[in-house]
Amino acid sequence: MKTVGFLTAYVPEEIFHAAGLTPVFIFHTPEDEGRARAHLPGFTCWIAGSALDQALTGKLDGLVGMAMAQTCDTIQGLADIWRQNVAHIPLLHFGMPLRLDSPSTRQYLLAELRSLRGRIQALTGHPISDDALWQSIAVYNRTRALVRRLYARAPHLAPSDLYALVRAAFRTPKETYNEHMAQLLELPLVLPDLGSRRNPPRVLLAGCELADPVLLDAIAQAGGRVVGDILDLGERYFAIDAATGAQREPTAPDQNPLEALADRLLALTPTPTKYRPSSDRITQVMSLVQERNADGVIFARFKFCEPHGFDYARMAHALAQAGVPHLLVELEQASQAGQLRTRVEAFIEMLA
């Protein structure tokens, strides 16, 4: 099995899959040998620092490539640094547009997808057929449907279990994941022992990556449940399927699989680095609070993250006006687990 690493919430995994590669997300880890510090300034987020440290210490040597989409200034800089210092893991950059609404966006995005397909073909030495792409889209749609079913059970799961299963979707070959997740979802619902509270406080998570284990654990310990999220790699990532080969035939016989992928990327709820005036993230959070009947919102922001930092201020303002309690926790490599735990537990207690 050949594996390709990736970062950001906008990498079209299906193209890699169609080339016979297994895309795996490179999550940040607390283990760090400090090698990235020779390349990155102190005000770089944990995500970028950890990925580079893992690459420079040989932990990613099994990867045949590393994919990153255009998102924030930090990832843009990391791509530059990666090319110069991690030459043995070729970088595959994908120019995801910032504007999702311009009349030319789709055309630009399609050109970027074609270019990426060409570069993956050059990397593996094999052509990627349309049929293979349609098949990969079907496999990924299956994963997305399963994760949506998983999220539907979120209020009954321990938050750390929920996100362990979501994270696995980013790390496991999709065929294996689909098989196991389908079996798991057939099992009768067994409520974990989360304490004796009758109406556990219902929390929404906002931020970038799938929340911190300490954070999730603290929510559970205090008797809280996660009932949904607006995390870049959370619900929004799985919310929309790509059109399948079967769906295209009656209406758009000429549609090719790259168009199906482009349309999915454009339809997703934007992360804070993208712009579509008609779907404001602040409105999205407010309606999610209503829809899920949430008692409060926890923002898990990586220290030095500008896109989420600006959004936090606007969301916090809107939530405060609506009387919805919220808490900001900042994640960094040197975070104080004890302090984080105390603050989250106090917040959940307050909601109860």
Next chain:
Amino acid sequence: MSEYPRLQSLRRINRVMARYYGQRQVLARLRPLAYVTSGAPVEILEALGILTLYPENYGALCGARKASVDLCRVTESAGYPADLCSYARSHIGAVMHPRDAPLRGMPRPDLLVCCNNICGTVLKWYQALASLYDVPLFVIDVPFQHTTPAEDHAVAYVADQLHEFAAWLETHTGRRIKPDKLDAVLARSREAVALWQEILAFGQHRPSPVNAPDLFVAMAPIVALRGTRRAVDCYRRLKAELEGRVARGIGAVPGERYRLLWDNIAIWYRLYRFFRPFMDDGACFVADTYTNAWTVELEPQRPFESMARTYSGVFINVDLPARTRIIAAMARRFEVDGMVMHVNRSCKPFSIAQCDVRDRLRDDLGIPILLLEADMCDERLYNEGAVRERVEAFLEML
């Protein structure tokens, strides 16, 4: 400590800029006013007679007047994290508390124009402004050039958006763009840019008649008045003054011993004070990467396509090897003996790969390079003692 000769044209530029801000207060009642980012294709607005103001330039002004820290605190108390860009924090604070801000803030905009060829932060900043002012926002997406030159499909994407942008402006202002007016504006823009390039080239003289802090003051018109007669006028005078200095052998730093290159945005709250120990030691910053960012040229024949290409290829929108080549070429052309790189907490595109640039250039050029952590506006991030120590050690190395 000796006194250093001051450039008279800088006073004039400061007066022109003060008048620019003053006039905007009055004119904004008569004509539409847009806030724009520093790398935006302002020529289109200028051709439509739309007034422009630059929140980034205003942020620099707050920094230079030492007003940033208080304004940043205002922004932070509204929930914005303290590690965000200090131009944005200074300006948002001024929008929230104009009474406590320099010039009592800027007049209210009718339109917002955000172009991401300088950073992704401006999107978030302008979204915040759009909700604070409740006015329309146009975003121009200029993809980062991971390979140089820009790919054709990326240039086409930008050119299409510029046409869309012109139509958007016409709809929102009821004004019509006239091709001959745009040509005239582009011609003036080109003239200002050409003069600016000549001014920057004066640093090649020995001694150099101009030092980087002078250029940080002198750059305001190329940012804010590009495409106007006033910019051309300011730079003709400055050029003449520099020619006079060269003819009389006057250097910006008398007894120039070392020639240095500055990388990144200025430290606005220490503009001259930071450079003083360098000057006292005979070191002149003959070139820099910040003021060099506006040395782009425009072709009048295909204005939108040429603007698209030009605005895609600005210094901080191109890949690391291209940026490194540009700095190395400057170092050679200006015959510098060393380099100071400001690791600017507020500017990730400028700062994030500086370690790699340093390593590469140190090997290629064999000159000492100092990396100095600070911030362009947020004085709380400036460690006076540490900076002094490191600067002294660097000057010893020269």
